Amino acid sequence: MSLNIKIGMIAPLDMIKFAKMPKVREERIAATPAKPLPKTYASNAKAEIYHPRRQNVVIDAINDNVPGVKEIVLKAKDGRLAPFRAGQYISIGIRIGDVKTCRSYSISSAPELAKEGIYKIAVKEDPSGFVSPYIHKEWKVGQELTISSPEGFLYYEPLRDCRKVLALAGGIGITPFMAMAHAVASGREDCDLTVIFGARTADAIPYKNELDELAAACDKVHVVYVLSDEEKEGYEHGFISAELIKKYGGDDYSVFMCGPQAMYKFLECETAKLGLDQKHVRRELFGTIKAPWECPGYPTDSRGKTYKCTVKQCGEVYELEASADESLLAAIERAGIAAPSRCRSGECGWCRSKLKSGTVYIPEVTDGRRFSDIQYGYIHPCASFPTSDVVIDVPAEYLF
Amino acid sequence: MKKYDAIVVGAGNGGLSSACRIAKAGRKVLLIEQHNLPGGVASSFRRGRFEFETALHELAAIGTPEKRGDIYKLVNEDYGVDIKWLPIPDLFRSIHMDDDGHVIRDFTMPKGRKAFTDKMEEYAPGNREAMSKFFELFDECEKALDYIGKSGGNPDSKVLRSDYPNFLKVGAYAPMDVLKALKFTPDAIRIMGTYWSYMAVDMYRLSSIFYLMMVGSLVDGGAFIPEHTSHEMVLGLLERFHDFSGESWFNVKAEEILFEGDRACGVRTDHGTVYSDHIVWNGNPSMAMANCIPAEVIPERELKLANARKFSARMSVVYVGLNKTAQELGIKDYNIFISPGLDTADEYKRVGKMDKIRSTAALCYNIVNPKIGPEGTCQMSFTMAYSKDVWGDVDVDEYVDLKNEKAYEILRLYEKATGCTLIPYIEEIAVATPWTFCRYNMCPEGGVYGYEASEWDNCMARMMSIANDNKIKGVKFTGASGPRGDGYSESLITGSMMGGMVLGEIAREEKEGK
Known part of the structure; x- marks a missing residue:
């Protein structure tokens, strides 16, 4: 052998040194005290505060806002709540009869209040809805709720966004921008925020007083109201159009939007006219699609049909019926199964489940799946509509 | 009562590999994972129109159709996962910058022994002989490890002495000792040391054998990434695990290992209790012993x-999706190691503080996979490792600002080193810190690399102590804390090894009629 490596003075001893490694290791172990191990470490403890698996809160107050809108003040059962970035939302586990479901609400209060254990949210009653009428009717001060960590990505990001942010809000879609206005007003976030707030009439603008006060107190918070059904001095009239965005945006700005699906569809055309880069147009969650048959590519044969759905979850098997007209998640929840979900818009992937057999329709606008999830047949049940009998493997949920 | 032959807690690389190994042998296995995805650090996430790789920089040991590497053999052939591996063109580019942000050195090393040696000669003349000895030593170590593996961990010391003397000689030393003994010049040592950051232990304290194996196999076989991120690989493993009749529960957190006497008998989870006499724990042993195992x-x-x-490296990663192509931005390299080019022991000390960021391993995925994202874009990541829990001192209410400050520093570092402009083109950005890894991986201090594989506890010493370790009855630890140390390859192999040990125990117990 040509190679003859010598390390140190007496090469043969190296081999002994090698052979002794386990012994050296055992000696080192034996010489170490058997102290009890720390249960946690500094970063882990901080991560636990920042990203708790769940948070327990009590309804501290329910405040009337404009008609049909209630502001709910949530208070930590003990201590603080997880910090959040202005614009983020929380999901709340809700039981209605046997149904365990979950709804997400943007936090409307100042991020600083989380330290005092406060998040505020606003719930608008949709009389045809399932959850919001229940909340309006049943939720009482003192009631306990389990909520998620703050989630979502509709927040100001100085490394990405223009310093000038146009927040386009429709109706109750104002909530994330309330938190942003608070954050800008307190100096916590350093951007120039113009809220362009679309509403039907001047008396149907939630949070108007609070927003006006913030704008009056801070020269980096501006608000423009746009009324569709009323002409009034000091208010813009019509819809949030490209011209209006241009008027208040100037040359260099990022657009954030939050509102109903119809508004997103309208604004998609308007922002396209402005030729904005995709990075400068950011939209909040699309929301659950309630009329999938209106989406492109929907297999019209399936409309109105009911299919057999077999749900497997942690060793249990459930049989239920699922309509092609509503999301699989809704069918699963209706059957009393606690299934995971957060955004309910196809984006966050929390409900991600394996479609073991069968077919589903997934509207493109709410298909937020990973590439390999598609490859291996995973779906987001919140944005999937059955088009045959299906078998689906669903993870557990821990908000209940 | 639900009883399984084995329960694997944690679906990271190590857990998935153990689960596949045991289930493939026909045993009934339950895999429990606290998140709704498999993979642990090996994953991907969506932001806007991008899907980001979470952790993988490169995998060695894939090899070529002529000479398949260990990971290809294990993942593709043994477990039967169908993954397309994309080769990384060059091994690495390394840029050293001084305190004022001026480039001191800039070198790009190719794969292949000859090309690597020629390039080395260009940057650091006078090292041909040393390079040739280095590869000879690598060959000998590879054969020796193969022999030790085939001997079932009980090699004949006579054979080792006669056939693998150099392996034995360098085995107890650090790479720095070996490189000096091979008479590499200081400039060449600097280049050879580039990969230290992958092991996160300086060149004075690593096991030279593991270091040689990593560098040698990368030079020989090159490096690879899966076509569709780590998520593709772990989903493939999970799919095969299901094919082997394995059962998996996601979003289920294991809270405690249950014992009957001093022997494990099950796991209490937040979704009920499950039973097995064999628990494989894909998590840090210190955390498990402090929280989930009775004293x-x-x-x-x-x-x-x-x-x-x-604990080993605590990670931080900045992920960006840019709205220009790599070509438009002038980016040519898949991976660039940027650092001050200090001695590795000094560098290790430097990253034990929350100083201005001066080192990173930067990746541009589109160089290897032009189709990874939407047209007209590219995506990058910037990783840095901390040698202490410096993020533990950060106030939760200052966290976001600090994340952004650090992301800015790391992006500026890259811009200065390469002359490429990135910041105006950021369409999506996400920043992971050690807290993020605490959240997703439950690892102490955000240290995804397990325990530091250095000095007395280096990988050779661990491998030779396998029979002494894992002494909690019925419990085996898999993953980065295992005998082979950190890294995807190592975790996958450790996983297979631990799975094999469980199979051995089950067979033995069956024979003994338990």
Whole structure:
């Protein structure tokens, strides 16, 4: 052998040194005290505060806002709540009869209040809805709720966004921008925020007083109201159009939007006219699609049909019926199964489940799946509509 | 009562590999994972129109159709996962910058022994002989490890002495000792040391054998990434696990290992209790022993071992999706190591503080995979490792600002080193810190690399102590804390090894009629 490596003075001893490694290791172990191990470490403890698996809160107050809108003040059962970035939302586990479901609400209060254990949210009653009428009717001060960590990505990001942010809000879609206005007003976030707030009439603008006060107190918070059904001095009239965005945006700005699906569809055309880069147009969650048959590519044969759905979850098997007209998640929840979900818009992937057999329709606008999830047949049940009998493997949920 | 032949807790690389190994042998296995995805650090996430790789920089040991590497053999052939591996063109580019942000050195090393040696000669003349000896030593170590593996961990010391003397000689030393003994010049040592950051232990304290194996196999076989991120690989493993009749529960958190006497008998989870006499834990042993295993069943030696060990690298990663192509931005390299080019021991000390960021391993995925994202875009990541829990001192209410400050520093570092402009083109950005890894991986201090594989606890020493470790009855630890140390390849191989040990125990117990 040509190679003859010598390390140190007496090469043969190296081999002994090698052979002794386990012994050296055992000696080192034996010489170490058997102290009890720390249960946690500094970063882990901080991560636990920042990203708790769940948070327990009590309804501290329910405040009337404009008609049909209630502001709910949530208070930590003990201590603080997880910090959040202005614009983020929380999901709340809700039981209605046997149904365990979950709804997400943007936090409307100042991020600083989380330290005092406060998040505020606003719930608008949709009389045809399932959850919001229940909340309006049943939720009482003192009631306990389990909520998620703050989630979502509709927040100001100085490394990405223009310093000038146009927040386009429709109706109750104002909530994330309330938190942003608070954050800008307190100096916590350093951007120039113009809220362009679309509403039907001047008396149907939630949070108007609070927003006006913030704008009056801070020269980096501006608000423009746009009324569709009323002409009034000091208010813009019509819809949030490209011209209006241009008027208040100037040359260099990022657009954030939050509102109903119809508004997103309208604004998609308007922002396209402005030729904005995709990075400068950011939209909040699309929301659950309630009329999938209106989406492109929907297999019209399936409309109105009911299919057999077999749900497997942690060793249990459930049989239920699922309509092609509503999301699989809704069918699963209706059957009393606690299934995971957060955004309910196809984006966050929390409900991600394996479609073991069968077919589903997934509207493109709410298909937020990973590439390999598609490859291996995973779906987001919140944005999937059955088009045959299906078998689906669903993870557990821990908000209940 | 739900009883399984084995329960694997944690679906990271190590857990998935153990689960596949045991299930493939026909045993009934339950895999429990606290998140709704498999993979642990090996994953991907969506932001806007991008899907980001979470952790993988490169995998060695894939090899070529002529000479398949260990990971290809294990993942593709043994477990039967169908993955397309994309080769990385060059091994790495390394840029050293001084305090004022001026480039001192800039070198790009190719794969292949000849090309690597020629390039080395260009940057650091006078090292041909040393390079040739280095590869000879690598060959010998590879053969020696193969022999030790085939001997079932009981090699004949006579054979080792006669056939693998150099392996034995360097085995107890650090790479720095070996490189000096091979008479590499200081400039060449600097280049050879580039990969230290992958192991996160300086060149004075690593196991030279593991270091040689990594560098040698990368130079020989090159490096690879899966076509569709780590998520593709772990989903493939999970799919095969299901094919082997394995059962998996996601979003289920294991809270405690249950014991009957001093022998594990099950796991209490937040979704009920499950039973098995064999628990494979894909998580950090120190965390498990402190929180999930009753003190009275932990042998004193295991407690002492945990006390004696140091945690390894605490990670931070900045992910960006840019709205220009790599070509438009002038980016040509897949991976660039940017650092001050200090001695690795000094560098290790430097990253033990929250100083201005001066080192990173930067990746541009589109160089290897032009189709990874939407047209007209590219995506990058910037990783840095901390040698202490410096993020532990950060106030939760200052966290976002600090994340952004650090992301800015790391992006500026890259811009200065390469002359490419990135910041105006950021369409999506996400920043992971050690807290993020605490959240997703439950690892102490955000240290995804397990325990530091250095000095007395280096990988060779661990491998030679396998029979002494894992002494909590019925419990085996898999993953980065295992005998082979950190890294995807190592975790996958450790996983297979631990799975094999469980199979051995089950067979033995069956024979003994338990």
